[in-house]
Amino acid sequence: MRNTILVGAQWGDEGKGKVIDVLTADADVIVRFQGGSNAGHTVIVDGCKYVLHLIPSGILHPGKLCVIGNGVVMDPFDLLTEIEMLRERGIETEGRIYISDRAHMVMQWHRALDAADEALRTADKKIGTTGRGIGPTYGDKMGRSGFRVGDMLAPNFLANVREATEATNATLATMNAPPLDVERMVENYRSAADRLKEYITDSVSFINNADREGKSILLEGAQGTMLDIDFGTYPFVTSSNPTAGGACTGSGLSPRKIDRVVGVIKCYTTRVGAGPFPTELDDEMGEQLRRNGGEFGATTGRPRRCGWFDAVVGRYAAIVNGVDYWAMTKLDVLDDVETIRICTAYEGENGERHEVFPADLSVLDRCHPVYEEMQGWMSETSDITRYEDLPLKARAYVERLVELIGGQLGILSVGPARETTLRLGL
């Protein structure tokens, strides 16, 4: 199989970074196709932890080429910090990072607008964004007034930065937010353009040439299906398409060139930020999952909300993305849970069942999750290297999840490190 799309199936943080790192061994080019530095993808190699926000998680394999695709919103300063972090830690970046000339840039005023917008929302309307300027940047992209990476090379770039900063200051004033320093902004972007110009690439040609040469391309999604602007729990979503369709529009690789779709899904559920979460646990069990799973945001450090596995979400993600293989993660987090619950449907006041995620979020207020229970295996799984050696109850749990959501199990992850990965035909 040559070209693979990898997406998150839940509300993000499913362990995409780890799975990308594992699959990169078989790939040549790794492409991030949407989102920005709101993402935090953790990879652990030889005991060292790396958190990547913009650069594809394939960067930790020497020699692999990494592309920031046209669908990404790229903050130049975050990217420079990330490149610096990798260099300091001895990761070769020279000639390995390519930024699409068509990608939009998160400008510093987008971050200011993100913060100002959140501050103005009433408590029940706050999204709990990561504050990385994502919504305002995609807003400008769709509104056709954004800055693209290729614009940094144009002679009028700094004049346009000046003009946009002045216009934004007028907007910020109406939002009771402090103005930006125009001269500092121009200086910042002069320096960013200077340092980043060597990375700017016609990514559409680059990716399609690689495909023509028979190279294997791995398309790395950020966030997750339930945070998708179209398919997620709108308005409590991000502003891009983290689902499989977004991989084609965000890279310029045709859907006809895609060979398989991998969905990354946790053996339970988490969410960071506001919005509905039917299987959320507000009790000691939720605390235990957070503790065992280290469920704190890789980008913002916020505690993640935790809950039981939701097969309604899993089934929905299978449909929307056309998942061929599941990469199921964090089984080990349930090692000491005596009784595990699985949500199979949502049930309304009059007994009506919802087996597909509803568009109308108010339906969820009138529903409760229907659970089935399974016995936990109560033993450690992290040292296990073959699927056959897992406790029978652990296998039964995993197999039940796959049965409920459809598709095939391709990877089972039993720990954060590269080695703690059971591969089953993927």
Ligand code: GDP
């Ligand atoms: P991503 O955003 O989907 O890449 O996921 P994050 O990196 O934000 O969060 C996943 C967290 O779980 C990271 O801290 C990973 O190191 C960790 N992780 C990934 N897979 C496993 C696993 O199978 N078991 C355990 N215990 N941790 C895992």
Ligand code: IMO
């Ligand atoms: P990875 O790639 C989890 C959430 C935010 C917020 C909503 C909108 O690491 O899985 P935004 O800053 O995008 O405007 O915030 O989306 N969110 C994520 N949650 N993992 C992520 O990325 C996320 N990126 C954004 O918490 O609820």
Ligand code: MG
């Ligand atoms: Mg993350």
